[in-house]
Amino acid sequence: MPKFDARTPRLFVEPPLAAGVGIPLDRDQTNYLGNVLRLAAGDTVRVFNGRDGEWEATLAGRKRPDRAEIVSQIRPQDRLPDLHYVFAPLKHARLDYMVQKAVEMGASALCPVTTRFTQATRVNTDRMRANVIEAAEQCGILSLAEVREPEPLERYLGQRGDGRLLVFCDEEAPDSDPAVALSRARKDGLGGTDVLIGPEGGFAEEERMLLLKQPGVVRLALGPRILRADTAAVAALALVQTALGDWGPA
Numbered sequence: 001m002p003k004f005d006a007r008t009p010r011l012f013v014e015p016p017l018a019a020g021v022g023i024p025l026d027r028d029q030t031n032y033l034g035n036v037l038r039l040a041a042g043d044t045v046r047v048f049n050g051r052d053g054e055w056e057a058t059l060a061g062r063k064r065p066d067r068a069e070i071v072s073q074i075r076p077q078d079r080l081p082d083l084h085y086v087f088a089p090l091k092h093a094r095l096d097y098m099v100q101k102a103v104e105m106g107a108s109a110l111c112p113v114t115t116r117f118t119q120a121t122r123v124n125t126d127r128m129r130a131n132v133i134e135a136a137e138q139c140g141i142l143s144l145a146e147v148r149e150p151e152p153l154e155r156y157l158g159q160r161g162d163g164r165l166l167v168f169c170d171e172e173a174p175d176s177d178p179a180v181a182l183s184r185a186r187k188d189g190l191g192g193t194d195v196l197i198g199p200e201g202g203f204a205e206e207e208r209m210l211l212l213k214q215p216g217v218v219r220l221a222l223g224p225r226i227l228r229a230d231t232a233a234v235a236a237l238a239l240v241q242t243a244l245g246d247w248g249p250a
Contacts, residue, residue: 006140009037010046010054011068012133017052022060023068034064041065046074048136050144053077080108080143081245082192084164085237087112088199089120089150090229098230099128103135103145105237106246111194112150117201123150153207157214163191165244166217169236171202171226173219182243185218195240197232 013023025033033039041060047068048054054075059065085107089095102110110132112123128147136144160166165185173181196211203211211217222235241247 005046008044008046009033009039010048010137010140012137012144013047013049013068015049017047017049017055017070017073019055019070019072021070023047023057023070025066025068030061030064030066033059039065048142050136050142051077054142075142078142080145081106081241083107083237083240083245084109084111084192084194085233086156086194086196087233088115088118088197088229089123091120094228094230095120095123096127096131098233099131100135101230101234102237103132103141104139105234106241107145107195107237108143109146109148111148111156113153113156113196114150115153115199115207116204117199119199119201125149154210157210160194160214161191162215164216165193166196166211166214167193167220167236167240168196168211168217169198169222169232170208170211170219171221172208173221176221176224178220178222178239179243181218181220182239185216185244193240193244195236197229197236200229 011025011029015023033045039059043059043065045057045059045068046054047057047070053073055073056071057068058071060067060069083106085102087098089112090098099110110128125147132145132147135141220236220239222232227235
């Protein structure tokens with residue numbers, strides 16, 4: 001597979017991609033390319049749509065580039081690991097950060113759930129999707145993580161797929177070594193992994209009891225210090241990707 005080029009601008013586009021096709025760019029993309037990056041017709045960019053891989057394209061347009069002419073495919077489409085990031089929403093900038101980092105860490109679905117101590121009462125899923133696209137553009141990611149609508153924790157747990165592993169971060173976990181806890185969970189035939197980060201107020205006791213009744217559950221401690229929820233997201237996803245995901249042995 002060709003090495004990722006971090007210097008050439010990447011754009012997410014909606015239409016299908018194929019050699020010889022012209023893709024119109026939206027106003028924000030035109031402004032970014034022409035006024036921020038100072039690119040003009042004839043310059044090269046890379047485009048992807050989350051379905052057809054990554055393609056080299058040449059910019060076209062009279063005053064500012066407003067179209068991308070597709071030239072050739074650079075990377076074929078890949079698939080994200082079956083890793084769902086489940087979280088109690090945070091407010092504003094911290095939620096933006098958490099979404100971006102979960103995408104960088106390889107999450108294939110972002111699932112906001114409300115708990116008793118959830119801080120944010122409203123979730124802007126359109127803004128979450130924009131952050132998913134921005135992170136994918138900047139980090140060479142080809143597949144876009146799915147953004148789900150928020151739902152209560154109880155409802156989410158009631159409709160989880162059979163055979164999935166549930167890793168939830170709990171400061172009261174009996175095993176203080178997260179690597180040991182995850183090594184016990186490693187097994188063949190898993191139907192994917194759900195990583196759950198609760199609110200900064202922690203889980204209510206009835207929520208913790210409900211979680212412990214779930215099949216295939218692992219309680220994960222994240223060290224001797226209490227982490228903020230956005231920090232815990234990065235720590236937990238790194239541990240899971242190393243032990244069970246695509247950071248570890250194939």
